[in-house]
Amino acid sequence: MPIDLRPGQALxxxxxxxxxxxxxxxxxxxxxxxxxxxxxxLEPPPHTVRGLATRLNVTKPAITRALDTLGNMKLLTRKRDEADRRNVIIGRTVEGALYLDQLGNLITVKARGLPR
Amino acid sequence: MPIDLRPGQALxxxxxxxxxxxxxxxxxxxxxxxxxxxxxxLEPPPHTVRGLATRLNVTKPAITRALDTLGNMKLLTRKRDEADRRNVIIGRTVEGALYLDQLGNLITVKARGLPR
DNA sequence: ATAAATAGTAACGGAGCCGAAACGAAGAAT
DNA sequence: ATTCTTCGTTTCGGCTCCGTTACTATTTAT
Incomplete structure (x- = not known):
């Protein structure tokens, strides 16, 4: 049984x-x-700058800058790929997981309170 | 029967x-x-700059600037309140309604395709 | 060994948004 | 009539993000 969320409810x-x-x-x-x-x-690792750039259809520098910001917020980490040292592997953090956890819960709560 | 959307599904x-x-x-x-x-x-009119500022908990200039942008995109209109000419009434447009319509439909479609 | 390709970043100029403060116009109070 | 308040906008300096281009480091091909 799929989730039935009408457009008005979605907005x-x-x-x-x-x-x-x-x-x-x-x-x-x-x-x-x-x-x-x-x-x-949400998607299976590993995640690289190039991979994210093509997935989101934006330029690599845009990803790099976003990673700077998200890294400063401790929501994400970067580390060199030891197998191919050109790559940078983007990893998860406790803070990031916690943030998304709270966000998911917020949506759930708000969805539950939606008028029919 | 409330909408049941689990946190993982929400994310x-x-x-x-x-x-x-x-x-x-x-x-x-x-x-x-x-x-x-x-x-x-989504909320009942009339909408004013001050009203939006307090509702969103941001400063008035921030609202003014956002209205500039949204107005240029034709998603919203501004007009003077003739009753009290200090006020500016923010109004809806066909383009804005269409945009939100499509957004609501997009969410509905994506929700329907969510794994159980 | 040398050249070519690949991954990520830095540098640059431009555009947009930010909060704080100042401003002008309209209304309310005295 | 003159102040006082309210409303929205403008201005200011500062910050962040943007895309393009150029660059360094690493890997692969010849």
Missing amino acids: RLLHEVNLCLVRDGDFDLSARQMTILLTVY | RLLHEVNLCLVRDGDFDLSARQMTILLTVY
Whole structure:
């Protein structure tokens, strides 16, 4: 049985979640940064700069800069690939996992409170 | 019967929607701009700069600038309140309604395709 | 060994957004 | 009529992000 979420409900859900993030936002991630974060945490590793660039259809420098930001926020880590030292492997952190955990819970709670 | 969307599913849904928006994004709205747009279209009018500022917990200039951007994108309009000419009333547009319509449909489709 | 390809980053100029403060216009209070 | 308040905008310096281009380091091909 698939999730049945009508368009009006979807927008309302998005609205409530966005309101929480904007109002009490500790972090203020752009759509691009959020997408990178979700990709790293939800899709199977390994993740590289090049891989993310093609997956998101943006340039490599854009990924590098986003990784700088997300790295400063401790949401992600970078380390050299020892097998092929040209590559950089993007890894997960406790803080990043916690952040997404809270975000997922927020959405769940808001979805539960949605009018029929 | 409330919508039952587990945290993991919520993050996956957010991921897929974000991917679409980032990859083929005509517009690239910030979280704040998106929240303003949703507030104007989902909450009952009238909407003013001051009202949005307090609702989103941001400064008035931030709202003014976001309205500039959203206005240039034709997603929103501004007009003077003739009753109290200090106020500016923020209104909806066909383009804005269409944009949110498509967004709602996108979320619905992605939700339907979510694994159980 | 040398050349070519690949991965990631730095440098550059430009554009957009930020909060704080100042501003002008409109209304309310006295 | 003159102050006082409210509303939205503008201005200011600062910060972040953007895409393009150029660069270094590493690996592969010849």
